Amino acid sequence: xxxxxxxxxxxxxxxxxxxxxxxxxxxxxxxxxxxxxxxxxxxxxxxxxxxxxxxxxxxxxxxxxxxxxxxxxxxxxxxxxxxxxxxxxxxxxxxxxxxxxxxxxxxxxxxxxxxxxxxxxxxx
Amino acid sequence: xxxxxxxxxxxxxxxxxxxxxxxxxxxxxxxxxxxxxxxxxxxxxxxxxxxxxxxxxxxxxxxxxxxxxxxxxxxxxxxxxxxxxxxxxxxxxxxxxxxxxxxxxxxxxx
Numbered sequence: 001x002x003x004x005x006x007x008x009x010x011x012x013x014x015x016x017x018x019x020x021x022x023x024x025x026x027x028x029x030x031x032x033x034x035x036x037x038x039x040x041x042x043x044x045x046x047x048x049x050x051x052x053x054x055x056x057x058x059x060x061x062x063x064x065x066x067x068x069x070x071x072x073x074x075x076x077x078x079x080x081x082x083x084x085x086x087x088x089x090x091x092x093x094x095x096x097x098x099x100x101x102x103x104x105x106x107x108x109x110x111x112x113x114x115x116x117x118x119x120x121x122x123x124x
Numbered sequence: 125x126x127x128x129x130x131x132x133x134x135x136x137x138x139x140x141x142x143x144x145x146x147x148x149x150x151x152x153x154x155x156x157x158x159x160x161x162x163x164x165x166x167x168x169x170x171x172x173x174x175x176x177x178x179x180x181x182x183x184x185x186x187x188x189x190x191x192x193x194x195x196x197x198x199x200x201x202x203x204x205x206x207x208x209x210x211x212x213x214x215x216x217x218x219x220x221x222x223x224x225x226x227x228x229x230x231x232x233x234x
Contacts, residue, residue, distance in 0.1 A: 037169075044126060045161070045169065045212050047223035063222055097168055109216070110159045110174040117168055 002026040002113040004098045009118030016088050016122070022081040022098030022115060029079040031055060033101030035111055036072065036083050038094035046094070048083070050101045050109075065091070088122045095119050127152065128213050130226035137234045141201040144229045146213035147194065152224055154194040156216045160187075163210040163228075172211075173198065200231075208233045 008020040022034070035050035049062040049072045060072050071084040081098055095117040102112045129147040136142040146158065160173040171180050173189035176196065188199045200207055213226040 044228045045214070045225045047214075047225070050223075061221070064220070104175050104178070106157075106175065108157045108175055110157075110171065111161075111169075111214070112171055112174075112180070114168040114170065 002100065004100070004113060004115030006096060006098050006115045006118035009096065009120045011121045011123065012088055013124055014089055014122055017084070017086045018088065018120060020083040020085070020096055020098075020118060020120070022083075024079045024081065024098075024100075027100070029074075030076045033103065033109065034072075034074065034081045035099045035101040036081075036096055037099055037111060037114075038092075038096045039117075040091075040094040043094075048096070051081070052101065053103075056103055085120070088120075090122050093120060093122045126227040127217060127220070127224035128215065128226035130211075130213060130229045132227065133230045133232065135232040135234055136200075136203045138203055138205060140203045141199060142203055142231065143200075144198045144211050144231070146196045146198070146226050148196075148215060148224075149194055151219035152194075152215040152217040153191065153196055155218060158189070158191055158196040159214045160189055160198045161212045161214065163212065164206075165209065169212065203233055205233045207231060 003025045005023045033053040036048035047063045051060045069087045073082045097117045098115040099111040100113045157175040161169040162172045163169045176191040177189045210228045217224045
């Protein structure tokens with residue numbers, strides 16, 4: 001069974017940094033694309049970024065609001081996905097979800113399994 | 125303002141069939157497949173439909189997706205109380221080079 005567990009959330013001051021982790025199990029992590037999606041309190045879903053699987057090219061891309069401030073990486077020896085968040089603002093306050101990023105037989109992607117999320121609060 | 129447009133709310137009684145719409149443009153729904161997610165209160169989203177009309181294993185066939193032009197719909201038949209949740213549509217936008225979501229539809233089972 002696929003299991004994704006996020007950690008690292010918490011309270012951080014504006015301008016600060018935070019690193020989120022997502023521990024993955026139940027599937028071959030090295031073959032999987034992964035993504036981060038966030039949800040501000042009481043709001044809808046917003047894509048943060050994704051890293052394609054190695055077999056899918058391994059490319060990394062980010063959503064416009066976080067480009068140049070956030071960085072996605074992965075450690076395949078630990079089956080863990082990371083999200084390094086810098087220059088945080090109050091607009092980044094949200095629950096951050098880790099998801100698998102799968103490709104179907106036609107080559108189209110979608111967010112498949114989701115973790116339970118970790119809350120990041122940016123406040124002075 | 126979300127790139128994909130959904131009605132903020134929908135409702136139905138147990139056993140009824142309800143549909144939730146999602147409207148976009150030629151740069152997203154018109155040329156890219158659409159996915160639907162269900163978010164039960166206090167939980168993480170769950171994939172319901174991918175590639176317009178494909179259901180992952182474990183999703184009941186009461187849930188079905190369809191697409192026509194720049195609009196898509198999620199239909200839920202035989203409505204149950206446990207279907208009360210927020211529903212989101214999502215697609216890749218080729219012009220924005222971004223994944224875009226609808227603002228979500230809160231479904232109430234009366």
